[in-house]
Amino acid sequence: MSLLESIRIALGAIRGNALRSALTILMIVIGVGCVIIGAAFGSGTQAAVQEQMNTLGTNVLSIWPGQSFGRGGVASSNRVSLTIDDYDALRRDSQFLSAVVPELRSGRQVKFGNKNIYGTVTGTTPNYMAVNNRELTHGRMITQSDLAARRRVAVLGYSIPTSLEFAPTSLLGRDISIGRIIFKVIGVFAEVGSSYGGPSVDDAIYIPLTTARFRVFGSDRLGSLSAEVKENIGVDMAMVDIERVLRREHKIRPGDPNDFTIMNRGVFSDMMQSITSTLSTYIIGILAISLLIGAIGILSIMLVSVTERTREIGVRKALGATRGNILTQFIVEAITLGALGGLFGIILGWLGSEAISSQFDMPLIVEMQTVLIAVAVSVSVGFLAGVWPAYLASRLDPIEALRHD
C-alpha cells in the first residue's frame, strides 16, 4: 500500500471526526502560531536594528542629561542639565570629536491653516543632517546664516506634511505657526521609519538652534547632544574625552558620579539583540510547552481512536492488512494531524504577523526558516504521539478486534 493511500485513509478518518480532530490540533495551531509571530517579531526587530546601524554608523555617540539608566533611571531633570555651554565646551576642548550636534527639544503646538497638531520642536545646527545621516526630499537644510540671523525657518520631519494633510511640495515656502510664532517651511526630511532609543524623528520639526534658544523656548537646556567620533579614533577613547570635558564643565568632584550619560548607539543594537535573544528563549519555551500539550492531545485522541476503531482494525486485518499496514495507517494519521496543526498554525502566525505589522507599524518578518522548522517540529510531534497508539493498534488480535463493539 502506498504512502499516498495511507494519507488518503488518514484524511478520511480525520474528516470523519472533523470537530474532534480540530480540537485535537488546536493546541498545535496556537503554539505554532505564537511561535511564528514571536519569531517574526524577533527577525523584524533585528532587521530594523541592522538597518538603523547601517544608516547611522557606530561612530556617533549620544549624550543625555542624567545618570546612567543602569543606576535607577534618569535623575531629576531640574537638577541636572546639559546646556549650550556644554555644547560649546565639547566643540572647543574635545580632541577626538569631528562634530557635535546639539538638540534643544520641546513640545509645541503647530498650526497650519485650520490644522492643529502637537509636535516635537528641535533646535539644532546644520551639521545635524550629516551626523545623523538624514536626507531631504524637498527644499534645503538650516544654514549657518539662518543660525547667525536667528531666522524663523523650519525643516519638517517626514510625517508632518501628512499630519497637516498637505502635500510637502506645496508646504515649501509657506508659513506655519509653531507655538504662536510664524515660521517659514524651507525643507522636508526623508523618512527614517521606526527608531529605537529615541523620539520618532519623523514627527519632529527642526529649527535653528539660536532661534529655538532665544525666540521660542527661552532656554539653553539641551535635550541631548550627538557627537561624531573622528576617524581612526576608538569610540571608548572619545567617551573618556567627552567625560573629561563635561565633568570639568559641570565641576563634578572626583569620585562623584556623572550627571550625564554617554551612549554608544551600538548599545541600542546590543539592547535590541539581547531583547531579541531573550525573546527567542521564551519562544522556544512556548514552543516546547505548547507542542508537549499538543503531543499529549494527539496521543490521547489516538489512544481513544484505537479503542474506538478496534473493530475497524479487526476488519482491516481480516481483509489482509498486515501489522505494518495498521502501524503505518495510525502513524500517518497522527503525523497528518500534527502537520495540519502546523499548517494552520503557520497560516495563523502569518496572518497575525501581517495584522500586527500593519496595525502597530512594527516590522514583523516571517522567515522561511521558521516556517520549515514549524512544519518539521509539528510533523515530528505527530509522529512521536502516534507511535505508541499505532503500535497498540497493530498488535491487536484480529479475532478479539472483530468481536469488539
Added chain:
Amino acid sequence: MFENEEKRFEVRRIKLWGSYKPTRSIDKTLMATPDPSASTDSPPAGQVIDLQSIHKNYDMGSETIHALNGVDCRMEVNEYVAIMGPSGSGKSTLMNIIGCLDRPSTGEYWLAGENVSKLNDKALARVRNRMIGFVFQTFNLLSKSNALQNVETPLLYSGIGRRERRNRALEALERVGLGDRTFHKPSELSGGQRQRVAVARALVNDPAILLADEPTGNLDTRTGEDIMALFEELYSAGQTIILVTHEPEIAVRAKRHIHLRDGEVTEDYLVENG
C-alpha cells in the same frame, strides 16, 4: 465453556492498555516460516482445504480447554459446505482457523496447496488477503467509507493500482447487483444492501474460499433469502463457499453439512436436495 469465553474476552481487552501475559499458548515453533521440504506431501489438485487432525487448546490458567479436538476434513474446489453446531461446539474456532485468523495448536492446515498452519503473522495476512473472502453476520463495513471504497479495501492491501482497483471493485459491485449504489455510505444502505457490499468485498480479490459467518443473522427472512440466492448464484459460477451457521433453514441451502460438537466432527454428509 461459554462463560469461559466471556471471561477470556474480558482479559484480552486489557491487553491494549498494558503488559499482559497471553492466555493462549502458542508453540513458538509454529510461528516459524514453513519448511520448504514439507511441501512434498502437498495435496492433489482440486482440493482447496485439507485439515489434518487440527487441535486448538486454550490455556486458562489451571485448566486447558480443548476447543478443537482433532478435526480432519477435506474440501474440494466449488463445494458448498455448511459448518453447523451449537454454541461452544468449536465452530467459531474452526472458522477462525480456516479463515487464517488463527493457527491450530497442533495439526496441519493446507489451503490451496500451501501449508498455512505454520505461517507467521505477515504471511497469514497475505493469505487472508488473497485466498479468503469474509462475510460477517454484522457486515463489518467501514462506516466512514462508501461502498466502492469498502470493496476496494482488500485490493489496497494487495498493492493493486488505483485504476485497476476501481474497475475490479465496480465489477464486484455489479456482480452483487449494487452497481447503482457505488458512492453510498453504509448508513445510507439497507441491511440487505450492506451485506451485498460485504459479499462484493469478499469476492473482489477472487478468493479460493468465501467464508460466511451467519451471513443472514442480522437480516429479516426475505432479505436473508436474497443473500442466500446470491450465494447460490456464486456457487453455480464455481465459487467455493463455507457457511458457518446454527440455523438449519439456512444450512439446508448448502450441499454438504459438517456438524461439530465439543470440538469434534460428529457428522459429515452430502445433502441430496440438489
